[in-house]
Amino acid sequence: MHFCIVGAGFSGAVTARHLAERGHRITVIDERAHCGGNCHTARDPQTGIMLHHYGPHIFHTAQENVWQYVQRFGKFAPYINRVKAISQGRVYTLPITLLTINQFFGRTMHPAEAREFIHQQAVQDITTPRNFEEQALHMIGPALYEAFFKGYTTKQWGLPPTDLPAAILKRLPVRFNYDDNYFSHPYQGIPIEGYTALIESILTHPHITVRLDTAFETFRNQNNLDHIIYTGPLDRYFRFCHGRLGYRTLDFERIDAEGDYQGTAVINYCDATTPYTRISEHKHFAPWEASLFSKTVCFREYSRLAGPEDTPYYPIRLARETTMLDRYVRTAMVTRNVSFLGRLGTYRYLDMDVTIGEALEACTIMDQHLALGKPLPVFFTDPH
Ligand SMILES: Cc1cc2nc3c(=O)[nH]c(=O)nc-3n(C[C@H](O)[C@H](O)[C@H](O)COP(=O)(O)OP(=O)(O)OC[C@H]3O[C@@H](n4cnc5c(N)ncnc54)[C@H](O)[C@@H]3O)c2cc1C
Structure with a gap:
């Protein structure tokens, strides 16, 4: 079969690779100029520091199969997320621990x-x-x-x-001990060559063609496709016929400095009087090479409601959105030859390990359906 997979993030890459290994022909398209989706990392041309373009990403999981899967495609360095918080002019540790x-x-x-x-x-x-x-x-x-x-x-x-x-x-823990490891998962790390290299490695297969700078809207009618796996926004697929699902977006304000700006990777700013939510200093996400850089790059992060042209980050999912989501799900259920997957396709916040785990489960379900000659499901996971 010829599959078109919309989106070269983890959802698209994992399903593309699986179907390619089963002998199918896969075209992966992404409207961005790079693979990796929102996990995209690239070296800063000015400093050489590995930057997480859509916000800091730390891989953490308790799913053994997901951890084994990512190890196939890239080498991870151990990384423990230790977040600091500034409140009323003083520095604390987060999550709330005995020290806090x-x-x-x-x-x-x-x-x-x-x-x-x-x-x-x-x-x-x-x-x-x-x-x-x-x-x-x-x-x-x-x-x-x-x-x-x-x-x-x-x-x-x-x-x-x-x-x-x-x-x-x-979901936020309070710990009555001095454990300041932000996540409680047994496997935690960051890919040494970055997430984009990891995802490109997943997509490197003779049956996979990747077309970047290609929006689905320009591609959908030109090609003979047996099935589409769509990891873009659910409402966008249906041309926003029921309205726009609400998202929060982020603005990043770059800070260039010498040496070490804040001494750690992430500091949250808790006071309402500080307009940004956090500052992340990206060389600290790669402690194995941080000392090689005399300069440093940080980003102040501001959160606001996403407009039509903004990158959708966090689904809002309050009453208005869940009612609209119901309408989209009902419309999707009567659509043929398309399956929706991933954080945008199902309008949910998903960590990377959950994204990969759900994509791997989708692959198992696809195998079963294809073996029986049955149409593929519209959703592999309930978006509600
Ligand atoms: C600020 C932030 C920080 C995060 N930090 C972490 C973290 O520390 N740890 C963690 O585990 N997870 C983290 N996540 C979650 C992580 O980003 C997601 O799990 C992951 O990106 C989901 O992958 P995906 O493939 O489903 O979606 P995406 O990565 O969003 O990929 C979807 C792709 O589809 C493309 N696309 C969409 N529509 C179209 C279209 N019509 N035509 C062509 N292409 C299209 C997009 O360009 C995009 O590249 C974070 C998320 C955010 C917002």
Whole structure:
């Protein structure tokens, strides 16, 4: 069969490679000038530092099969994400650990004492938190909430935390020990040659042709295709017939400096009075080579609502969007010869390992359907 795969990010690359290895002919198209999707990395022409163009990406997973898969295509260096946060003019460690708690309250508590102390801080009469703010008050109390989450979350989402679902905060851990490893997954690292080289390596196969600078809209009617795997935005495929699904986008403001600008890879700025959410210093994502560079490059990150021309980053998924998503899903379900995959195709925030895991599962499902001569599913994972 001849497949057109729209998008040369992880979703597109993993499915392309699998189908190519099964003997199918694959054309991968991407409207950008590079492979890698939002994980794209490239060396800065001025300094040689490896830059993460669409924001910092750290690979972390608990899925053994996903970790084994990426090892086939690139060498990873171990990397542990240790995030710092500035709140009210002082530096802390994130996620909230025993160190954060002791520093913030000027105490020297042991784990059990700190647990009891935070329990006392927590607002006890909120039994069923209805929104982000109530969830935070219920978990950690007003002082830590206001210092670390209120301003940051308002900047990140452009909404007061009382308008956001409680579920967002359920994912943020509070640790009563000194473990400042941001992620709790057993496998963590960064590909030494960058994500784009890794994804190009996945796409290097005699049955795969990659066409960059090619938008699907210009390609869709010109070619005889048996099936399309579409990893672009779901609403865009249907020419926004039900409206635009809401996304947050990011603006990056570059800082060039000498030496070491902030001494670490990521510092979050928690106060509402600081307009950006974080500063990332990219040479610290490659500690194995950071000392080779006398210069440094950082980016201030600003979050805002995405307009029609902006890069979609984080799906908003509040009530308006989920209603619209339902309409798109219903429209998609009666469309033939197309499958939607990945973070944009299913309008969900997905980490890279989840993206790869879902693409590998999609490959297994495709094998089963193709073996039986059945049409391929429109969705491999429920977008709801
Ligand atoms: C700021 C930020 C930081 C992140 N950090 C991490 C992290 O640290 N760790 C982690 O695990 N995950 C992280 N992620 C998530 C990660 O970016 C995603 O998991 C990953 O990009 C999903 O891959 P994908 O292939 O589904 O989508 P994408 O990477 O977005 O690829 C889709 C591709 O499709 C192309 N495309 C879209 N529409 C069309 C069209 N009509 N025609 C042609 N081409 C089209 C796009 O140009 C794009 O290249 C982060 C995400 C963001 C937003």
